Amino acid sequence: MIKLYGLKLSNYYSLVKAALIEKELEFEEIKAPPSQEKESLARSPMGKMPSIEVDGQYLSESFAIVNYLEKRTPTPALLPADPMTAGKTLELSCHIMLNVELVARRCLYAALFGGSVSDEAKASTREDLPRGLQAVNQLMTYGPYAIGDQFTLADLYAYYSLGLAGTVYRKMFDANPLDDFPQMQALTSLLAERPSIARVTAESAS
Template sequence: MATNNSGKGIMIQLYGLRLSNYYSLIKALLIEKGLEFEEVKAPPTQDEENLIRTPMGKMPSIGVDGRYMSESLAIAAYLDRLQPQPALLPSDPFEAGKVVELICHIKLDVELVARRCLPEAFFGQTVSDETKETTKADLTKGMKAVQRLMVCDPYAAGAELTLADFYTFFSFGLASGIVKAIYNEDLLDGHGNIQALMAKLAEHPSIAQVEADKAEG
């Protein structure tokens, strides 16, 4: 079990809902690292109690000994230092930076772009045709950018499993669902290397566990 500065065992609270891809990503990392954690159902709200944990009211957030942290990439970096094995960032500083660079492009230039259409894709609302058009063009640009950086041999950033693989699985999972719902197209069409990686990651034990739990509700 990971220990804090006083050497005591750490129990981490994971706040959010299983349907959230970022919640799922952090849950998979907690499992991957063999850390002790408990899931606490906490929908996104602007309630003060939630904002103390996560200042934009989003999920996930974590609690550690009465302190809180939001933003999946911050939490992922913390978990990788808290429990260094298995390492999910390369020890070489430049290579570690490249992994985070890839994550930024996956998040910002693909997933966040696709999310513009989330209200129509999954929540019965409508987005404008103009938004759909600009989203499509921006997604094409984002996928090209990501493809330049993705190694996929066999993992996203190269020979070793890294945080970028977890973002690949959970960010492309959501983005692909949105693209299917809005355009009836496959976001990963023409990106066979990413498709193959997604299939491999779906069988990775920590990720498979999260997906099985999600199906249970």
Template sequence: MLKLYGFAASNYFNMVKLALLEKGLAYEVVPFHGCQNPAILAVSPRGKVPALETEHGFLSETDAILDYLEETQDGPALLPDDPFSRAQVRAMAKEIELYIELPARLCYAEVIFGGRATPEALKRKAERDMIKGFSALARRAKFAPYVMGEQFTVADLYFLYSVDLAAEVAKKLFDLDVLADLPQARALLALLAENPNVQKVAAERAHDIPLFLERIKTAG
């Protein structure tokens, strides 16, 4: 059986978990918090989550894990059939990660975790990059009704677990509504929220968030 290592407060862990659920795959969750001790590094070379244990060994990095699941496992496809459309979906997922999720992540400590203030230079960079990222999303995404068309794909996994956090960062730090001109993105978030698998992941995340914040507080 596949084993998913990580914790439910992690958005990248939840991308993989939702993929497993959508494909109807059996899996076991192994509680796992990234750090640099040898036992952790034996599973994930950089001490990051998520990691996936397969019959062949461990995989890390979310996009590699999602590709592995798509190429080796049964269940509904999370990528289109033709190569060009598959590449477009992968490109959209990467754009969401690089230009929306990662800029917002610069400010997670302050906004999401209630920790130290974000240095002003990083804050300004995050604001600039997120504005550009959401502008690119508006130009590239189809929202028909899913990010890249009629099919739920890996682009929707990145969208679901990146856009809401980025929007929270933008509103709290910059008083900026990054979805103001993207009603179709709001509609997709509402549609996805009706998915029972999304609801399951959200409930487990809500349960884990206080525990995660307490771990951060204790470690700090």
């Protein structure tokens, strides 16, 4: 049985949990906040969440975990069979992670947890996040999923990063960065109804 470590409030934890549900794999959730303790670093070298344990071996980084799940249980597939379409799916996922999610994270603690942020980080987020969203919008094909008519791991990254980025940006700058991207908003609404994602949301409060 796969063990999933982390906290339900984490968007990356939620993403991996949704992937496990999509794959119809049995898993056990183990509450484990991020920490620099030895035990936590053994699971995830940066002490972050999520991580998984399979037969005594640990794996961290959501992207690695989801790709492991894809190899382990190829169907239902989270990557298209066509090589270039699979490449485009991974490309989009990378842009979401690097140019949307990580940019929004510069202001995450200030926006959601009352932390402070430098004027420089604030200004760079204000400038860079719309650029990241523009790049992501350019790559999405909205067919109706992020890439074509198949639900893929890019949809998981889209759902769990766009929501967080939108919330952070709204709190910091009092504007919705998704307003300029109605198709992205429609995609997010569609994905919210996906049974795996809806289950993760329903269980996140417990």
